[in-house]
Amino acid sequence: MKKILTLVFVSVLGGVITLSAYKLFLEKEDPITVQNSVEQPFFVPTNYKTNNANLVAAEHHSFVNAAEKTVDAVVHVKNTALVSAPMTMQDLFFGRQQSKRAQVGTGSGVIISPDGYIITNNHVIAGSESISITLNDNKIYDAELIGTDEKTDIALLKVEAENELPFITFGDSDAAHIGEWVLAVGNPFNLTSTVTAGIISAKARDLSGRNSQSFIQTDAAVNPGNSGGALVNTNGELVGINTAISSQTGSYIGYSFAVPSNIARKVVEDIIEFGNVQNGILGVSLLNTNSKEAIEKGLNEINGVYVADVTEQSGAEKAGIRTGDIIKKIDNIEISKFSDLSGYLKTKRPDDVVNVEIIRDDKVKTFPVSLSKTDILTVTFMKMELKNLSDERKLESDIDYGVEVVRNNNDWLSENLGMSSNYIITDINNIKIKSIEDISVLKQKYGANPEQYIKKIGLINKNGEREQFLIR
Incomplete structure (x- = not known):
């Protein structure tokens, strides 16, 4: 027993001597680095009150209820227009007139009253010979075009149904906030009753470059066929009419644009009350x-x-x-x-x-x-002072477009065309002049000397007679 203890002691003593010798003579000494700063623990802000049940309930309230309130009030709009078919060699040889063919366009619309008023985009029904709408339950009705406003791209339709129709209530688009959830409801690619979700990305967007537009921008997916459809908030209230997309392909790639509901509501109210838009x-x-x-x-x-x-x-x-x-x-x-x-x-x-x-x-x-x-606004063009036509002058001249000459200081136009105050300019270079905004566009296009670019002017003289002048 004593021999075993002696052997263990000697072994331990040998190990201690060997380790001490290594530390003293062989191991290199590492420099000591002193940290002046003390690392702080990293905290992630967390709301521990949220649970899956709350998230499910919130999503159900935000999207499902809004979709259920609105999907039946968004309709499919079909526009049938007659367009000129291309001339064939046989038509030219036999002297036949250019034939017409039916062309069908589609889009969406929103029922805004139980008696059948429907709002859509002007470009959805432009040039239409007939318009029909299809409800979500597949009932089809012929629609009457009540009025349009090209500037805001809004049109108003009316259908006569046997029963009251589901409709969407207007919301306050001025109260909508950037970052707020919205749903786009429409008929993209003829796929009826399609709902997509996104947020309001920006407000008061202008795509024209002329400060004439004020769109709500959203990242909800909108594609061809969605035009005229509804943009609604989580309460199912109408905050916009989907109108345009920003795309190089013609399909959705990130952002879409809607006419704010406050503008759309005012346009349709004006059309119903006055027959045109009061600006x-x-x-x-x-x-x-x-x-x-x-x-x-x-x-x-x-x-x-x-x-x-x-x-x-x-x-x-x-x-x-x-x-x-x-x-x-x-x-x-x-x-x-x-x-x-x-x-x-x-x-x-x-x-x-x-x-x-x-x-x-x-x-x-x-x-x-x-x-x-x-009609108090004027613009100067080719040494003429021009203003918009008043409603009285439009009625008197039986025309709904054109600008009136307030003052003409252009001697050439006065001497050669007889143009003076009270003349109406209806078109320039075959471009219809609807308002002084169109004149402002021509000023930007032609620059400081527009006379060298103007080749043709359409007029209505003081006697109410239409005239066309070629300028060489």
């Missing part, structure tokens, strides 16, 4: 924030819109708004760009009063402004 204007011209002048003045960095000019006899002038004022709000609606302003004003009529909040000399002021009719 009210503030009477100010705004400086483009991307222009050279704005950049030089530092106005591209302002939070608001800069008043570059005030129209004479307009509501803005009468209220006291001046050139140099910066418009910040209208009726508590934040104004940061022109499309914010134009979009809100499209929900108003002439003589409506809006409260305009401006900054002048670093002070905030508010002016109540009575909106004016568009």
Whole structure:
């Protein structure tokens, strides 16, 4: 036993001596690094109150209920138009007239009243000879076209049904928020009753580049056939009419655009009450924030819109708004760009009063402004002062488009065409002139010397006679 203990002791002692010798003579000494900072634990913000049951209930409330409220009130719209068929060699040889053929287009529509009023896009029914709508239960009705507005791309239809129809209630598109969930309901690719979900990505979007549009942008999937369909919030209320997509392929690739419901509602109310759309204007011209002048003045960095000019006899002038004022709000609606302003004003009529909040000399002021009719606006083109036709002049001339010559300082047009005040210009270079906005587009297109590009002008003279002039 003593021999065993002695052997164990000797073994342990030998191991200690060997390890000590290695540490002392062979192992290299590592430098000691001192950390001045102490690593803190990483916390992820977490809501422990949320559970799967809550998520399921929220999704059911947000999407299922909204879809159930709206899907039966969105209809399939079929537009049948007669278009000219291509001329054949036989037609030319035998002197036959160009034949007509039926062309069918499709889209969506939204029932907005139990007695059968339906809202859709103007481009869905443009050029139609007949229109039919199909309900979600496959019932088919012939539809009457009540009226259209090309500027907002809105059209109003009416069907006569034996029973009250399901309909969608208008919501307040001004109250819709970026990031809010929305559903797009429509008939893409002729697939009826299709519902897609997304969020509002932006508001007051302008796709034209002329500050004439104010779309709601969403990432809900919208494809050909969705046009005229409903954009609804999680309560099933109509906040927009799906109208356009941003795409290089013609199909959905990320974003779609809807006419805000407040604009659409005002358009259809005007069509029903007046037969056309009543547009009210503030009477100010705004400086483009991307222009050279704005950049030089530092106005591209302002939070608001800069008043570059005030129209004479307009509501803005009468209220006291001046050139140099910066418009910040209208009726508590934040104004940061022109499309914010134009979009809100499209929900108003002439003589409506809006409260305009401006900054002048670093002070905030508010002016109540009575909106004016568009026929007070004028534009200068080819040394002529032009304005929109009044409703009275349209009725008198039996025409629903054109611009009136207020003053003509163009001697050549006066001497050779007899053009003077009260003449109506109906078309230029075979382009129909609907308003002074079309004249503004021509000014941008032709530049400072449009005379060299103008080859043809259509007129209505003081006697109400139509004339066409070729300019060589």
